[in-house]
Amino acid sequence: MKGSNDGGWRADMVETAQESEIGFIGLGSMGSCLARRLLARNHRVAGFDPSPDAMRDFVAAGGHGAASIAELTAHAPALLLALSSFGAFQRVIDEIVAAPGDGGVVIDINTLSPDDKRAARDRLAGAGWRMLDCTISGTPEMVARDLHGFYVSGDAGAAQAVAPLIADIVDAPFDMGEFGNAAIIKLVINHMVVCHNVVAAEAMSLALKAGLDAETVYRTITASAGNSRIFEVRGRMMAEERYPPETMYQLIVDKDALVIAEMARTLRHPLPMFAPALQAHVGALSTRWANTDPASLCAVMEERSGVERRRP
DSSP, rough: OOOOOTTTTGGGGGGOOOGEEEEEEOOHHHHHHHHHHHHTTTTEEEEEEEEEHHHHHHHTOOEEOOOOOHHHHOSEEEEEEOOHHHHHHHHHHHHHSSSSOOOOEEEOOOOOHHHHHHHHHHHHHHTTEEEEEEESSOOHHHHHHTOEEEEESSSSHHHHHHHHHHTTSSSSSSEESSSTTHHHHHHHHHHHHHHHHHHHHHHHHHHTTTTOOOHHHHHHHHSSSSOOOOOOIIIIHHHTOOOBBOHHHOOOOIHHHHHHHHHHHHOOOTTTTTHHHHHHHHHHTSSSTTTGGGGHHHHHHHHTTTTOOOOO
């Protein structure tokens, strides 16, 4: 997670992390979304990311930019980790363990296996940090609309110490009990999301091919037994043909799916729905929609089946 502070952002342009309540490590789409949410609720938030653009946006939103992870560990009593890969997660754990400071609470929201999280928890404990296994279900858009879920597992005392922060991340967090349970439920939920993405896109594209208009399809399905939270959010995007830039296809195919499949393999549990749904996401990566939100699965299907939309 080393990075230079070029591109218009410098650490001396903002206050230090010394008075911050929490330090964010990783200011990508989800990390920055949660950081802005806490800033809007008057929390003092510091952050670090190797991307100058991410740092500049964070500072512009009112956050305190830290020059390094060591600066955060030295001053912030709590850290939130929101990282893009397992490799980045491992490097950050290494830096936290090696950095000076008195320790505190680490809120880890990464989608990882329970075993990988337990290994990180044990390493951090030696440096005075109590790690909570926390996961979040929902996209940044869902967070903005308060449609997300937040799951907490691990040490009850650590959870109590950061309860005011978590309460402003989500109205009603789920206490999952034993450390690792939040990771498990997130993998199960992400398994369902991958399947629901395809079902939602398939349903919308089929209805459009049959001659219905997109708005009618959206209104009737959301009021039906076939509705889902994914259709409510991504079905709206499909109806509006609004597919914002995102890296979710890559995260699903290259990261989350591997962990989900490994958990199922270890448990000897079949995933008959997940396998073909995942292949639809793999296929989308070879199209012009590869770097957009997975709601664009609908556009992929429309193009392949020759849909001509009815226009108002």
